[in-house]
Amino acid sequence: MKKLGIIGGIGPEATMSYYSEIIAGYQHRMGSLETLPEIVINSINMYHMFSLLEVQDYAAVATYLADAARELQQAGADFGLMCGNTPHIVFERIQEQVDLPLLSIITPSLKAAQDKGLRRLGLLGTKFTMQHDFFTVPFIRTGIDIITPSPEDQTYIHRKIVEELENGIVLEQTRQEMIRLITTMIHSNHLDGIILGCTELPLLLQNTDIPVDILDIAKLHIQQAVEDICA
Known part of the structure; x- marks a missing residue:
């Protein structure tokens, strides 16, 4: 089993849905309620990200999210994802900055x-x-x-x-x-x-x-x- 890292807070409601639905999907796949996937969540400030996007500072957005991805890798994640579509505007820039494989939406x-x-x-x-x-x-x-x-x-x-x-x-x-x-x-x-x-x-x-x-x-x-x- 691989450990998943989630960049959350984009927004909080989606983060909670991702967490609960990934657990449910994993248990269904494994055929047992007595097992859980290993998940690490790093919840960022969505409004800070939006403020950077408003002024089209895409380099800063990518750096902000890349830093979050590195923290997930340091916590032992084998791969990661962002639980929002908007930050995929800089997906390639983020992936270029980090070794952690990211799953695109x-x-x-x-x-x-x-x-x-x-x-x-x-x-x-x-x-x-x-x-x-x-x-x-x-x-x-x-x-x-x-x-x-x-x-x-x-x-x-x-x-x-x-x-x-x-x-x-x-x-x-x-x-x-x-x-x-x-x-x-x-x-x-x-x-x-x-x-x-x-x-x-x-x-x-x-x-x-x-x-x-x-x-x-x-x-x-x-x-x-x-x-x-x-x-």
């Missing part, structure tokens, strides 16, 4: 889209995810189109993620507005799937809310992490 998401035969996907997430191409480029290279919401809808989605979901606040009014927004995107752009590109969005949206395939990137990331622990 993008790789299992792309594989799932290909396995399902999806061709046109809507992407929701923080503004950093929706306005940059670090997540979309791997999909586009394989012939999958990625559509993002309008600028106004991007502002709304980002605000709800940061002000509500990152703090564990789940409001029915927000859920209904998000469903309306997504449904409009689907019909206007002939989408066959939606990517929940923020690891907190599953707190708000379920498969039954949307009339197309949903790619829950957090769930896919967790499943891959369990496989890698057992490899």
Whole structure:
């Protein structure tokens, strides 16, 4: 069994979900509740990371996260992951600075889209995810189109993620507005799937809310992490 290191706090709600769901997935895989994976969590300050991203200081973001990864390695982790999509904007820069192998959230998401035969996907997430191409480029290279919401809808989605979901606040009014927004995107752009590109969005949206395939990137990331622990 490999020891997993998690860079958490991006945000706290996702960190708790990753921890509990990795344990549940590992126990299911092992066929026993009387076993646990070895996990080390290093919880960083998400708001400090956001402040660096706001001024586009990507070198500082990479250094901040690389330092967190080194601490995980010093604690005995064999591989690591970041329980948020946004910091993957500097994933390659982080990996260049550390020896600890990092599991990208993008790789299992792309594989799932290909396995399902999806061709046109809507992407929701923080503004950093929706306005940059670090997540979309791997999909586009394989012939999958990625559509993002309008600028106004991007502002709304980002605000709800940061002000509500990152703090564990789940409001029915927000859920209904998000469903309306997504449904409009689907019909206007002939989408066959939606990517929940923020690891907190599953707190708000379920498969039954949307009339197309949903790619829950957090769930896919967790499943891959369990496989890698057992490899």
